[in-house]
Amino acid sequence: MKLFALLFAVVVTAESLTVKDHWEKFKTDFDKKYQNIAEETRRFRIFQDKFQEIEEHNARYTAGLETYYKGITRFSDLTKEETQGFFKKIHDDTTNWVPKTFETPANVPDQVDWREKAAVFPASDEGNCGASYAFSVTGALEGQNYLVNNISVKLSDQQLVDCDHNNANCQGGNQSNSYNYIMQAGGLNSFDDYPFRKHPGDCRVVSKKYAAMKYTATVGATEEQLRNALAEIGPISVSIYGDWVLDYAGGIYTGSCVNLVQYLDLSALLVGYGVENGTKYWLLRGSFGRKWGEKGYFRLLKDANMCGVALRASYPVLEPVKKTR
Template sequence: GVVRRASIMDERIPLTVKDIESSRGRTKGVRGAAVALLLVVGGLAAVSLSRNGRDTSAGGASSLTASAAAPAGPMEQQRPPSEQQQLPGSLAIQRASRSTPVYGDMTNAQLEEIWEDFLQDNNRGYADDSGEKAQRFQMFKQNLFFIDKLNAAYPDATFGITDRTDMSDAEKRRTRGLGPVEDSKLGGKTRYQALKDMYTDQDAIVLGEKGLDAVFDALSSKNMSFGMVPWVSASDCAACKRFEHFSLYTWDNLPENFDWRELGAVTDVKNQKYCGSCWTFSTAADLEGTHFLATGELESLSEQQLVACNTADWGCDGGYPYRAMQYIHKFGGLVTDDAYGYKGICAWGDCGTPVAGTPTCHTEILNAELESKRVASIGGYQLVSLGAEYEALLRLALVKNGPISIAFNANGMDYYLHGVVGCSAENYCDAGAIDHHTPCDPSYLDHAVLIVGYGVEAGVPYWVIKNSWGDAWGEDGYYRIVRGSNHCGVANFAVHSVVKSNSD
């Protein structure tokens, strides 16, 4: 998409509980006021929030509603400490023994041979005498050198040649997002940086007294309050309808490994193709889990409805999961893939086809499905995480409420093959290996995906993320990233759909 200015559960857990293993977290207070502005494409555009709320390990409700005023003084939140762990000796051995090609050490002739193999393997039709082939080869080499840097920076993951290795930076951004837009009125700062500087804890309290609607109107071109329910809290448990024992989970009592795929809440990996629609896949996948927990039925829901019919977002040019959830709430539901399947268009003509743009909405399909009540309905959406201090809450909310839509920095994902991306311990990663123009900046969020689980491998905690680039990418379409350090902003913006109750 393009940014508009204005994708083994712990064996003790399954269906019955014999033993619930306690985590080693403790609880500590963290100041609650936080402001986040996310400029995301391929799925996300600009969103800004100011939050004053309270979450407690005893399950006290966290609150964020459009009309709520901030309390008179700073609020304290109960948070377990960071789950970051020290690197065990076994991973040090693994790092030393890992063997990956170093493209920067190869001759141009060797790189040309790899290039020709790539062209054949990926059915590229660049003519030998065309200027495009030469240009693409230069992009290919530049991307190979970036792969070298990624492998040096993240020793617990492996990066390599994928079908994106001949793409320009602009083409890659279209399928995952474009970073924060610089605004001349902000003195060269990104909107996120300006907001961080502008709104301190005390400022947020003052603004809150005017009502959160005023805050949202001031910071975002779209009102976020519609369909918003109170923040997720430690006591919320949408999963308890099907898995009653999940109510026993608390801050200090969570499984070491957990995966919603093992419990049937996740559909197959899909492919957004050449359309900046990661926000639709992240949203639909979130609803698929919510619908499963409410009904016991896992159905693949329609991204096509969101990309073609949700006029609050920008189709193949980007959008936000929270706005998509607002649309679903207002329309009355999301239809199934069977009724309105994803077309996989080449929106920008990058596939050698004419520019297609965002598809036209087929309202007759939606109206018929809605009238027949063949839709997945929701009562609204809730905020789950808005920064590093919420990462532990994100873990608890994931277990008790199903897979969760998040936005994060997708730097390097184009070439991900397998492993855990990120630094599991201080001084373990080569921080200087990544080019300064493509940092994994947690405030530079550019891709919407779905968190489905977490685990620990060789002592390194990680998140399991479902992407929307097909199952030939990554670990059968999935990505693992270090957990506990807000790596790449994984906890900077998480939202979740809330099931529609019988009283709604």
Template sequence: MTVDRTYEEPGERQRRFEIFKDNLLFIDEHNHPKNNHTYTIGLNELADLSYEEYQAKYLIPSIGENPLFSSGRGDELATEEHGDGDLEQVPDFKDWRIDGSVSAVVNQGSCGSCWAWAAAAAVEGLHHIRTGQMIRVSAQQLVDCDSRSSGCEGGSQSRAISYIQQNGGVDSAENYPYTGKKGVCRTNSVVAAQPVAVATDALNRIFHLYKGGVFNDKCNTTVNHAMTIVGYGVENGQDYWLVKNSWGFNWGENGYVKMARNVNQIYGLCGISSVAVYPVKF
């Protein structure tokens, strides 16, 4: 196995080599026939990380605070009730890869997004089982948009699935690709398909008296007013959301406001991306 590594800090290469050697000794000791283990360990892309670094980079201490499923526990997951009816008999062997219900393995990188990938894979699998179609789900949307989780700092797969349910769905990985870092929640891929209900901070006095143009003034992310995004575009080089208000035709541009889009803020300008929701069907 060959892994490309570049260490820029002086002495870092030697420090990593010492960690690598320590891990190699640990592997050799574990795999010795005298130990009679039922599994082996070996070198991989994480072999130049110390055990402490591995824990800090890849593990989420609080992940067990919420159950993975509403009622599933241990071996009972195998007999969890399904909407299509109970299984008459639980098979002795099951591998959903054989059925095509499991997408390709990914590398989350340095972002602590395992919770998002786990939820995405579960949704992908169920969708394939129900429809026969394998559509890669956007883990990046969960990282960016699930406000009850903490992006690359960790989260909960149960909260991620709850977000998908409350959001009325989730984008595909093709439309909303993985970047390996938390970014601004993108709504334009959804708006291209339908209007989206949002909420914003409207305390700003300028917003109170807004007349026209792309609004990009300072505001908070604590939202206090609901509106609807009905489109998006670019005006004088500034990306904007076209937002329908409910304060009459004389406010703004005939009752609409253009709010700056693609700003460098996690929840969008004035928190406009923080609680975006849209229906799937009625």
């Protein structure tokens, strides 16, 4: 991972590529189109500033002064004001959540990665639809459906966007409303039956549903409990303070962050933990596509409640599927 990061930094700062070269590649990679020359000129100026920030940060990373590195992402032509629309304060109603306590096992695993046990699907891309809540919740539901029912099926994030009217479709939402909808609906359609469109639309549920829920369980707000729960039951839906993620490209994030529950504004799926070069980390799946971060994933410093990762953790408890002979 460190070697990859160093190679990335070399590519970003290579003299053979100018900022203009990177700009042209950026437009191609992310299919960027602008209304007119004036608009493109304005976007290029924003991109230039971001590019310089990336170069300066990655130079510090290469020198061993940072634990994570930055990169050009599809957000690199947007101002801070424009990207604030991706982050909405998350106000979960946990009244009906059932608290669960997880004892520390005698032999705590040194690392956990639920991707290795086929309990996690690759990262999706929410586009300009602010629906990280949907991807976080469906991820937890998919994991439990596989681990409890031995059913591996990607579920419909779009169904939550279109049909759960207690959330604000592409303008944000939360875990509690999403889980309540799933319980009332008797499960979710598959992604194949109800694919993601990156914008809200009419609710069009089909009859075949998966992963009927009994209730929502919540994990105690400590990282020890979070670790124990993750190791025992599988991927967990979490919320974090996340407006730093837009130019994240890899490594273990240890930068500026807020770890207070009232500032949580981005949902993600916690899928593992581990250690790299003596630094412990949490492994999470984002919803910005596989070209972002570490193939759609990111890592946070562990044992520091980084960005409030332990403050709002939950998972669905399912109705087991009846076995047929």
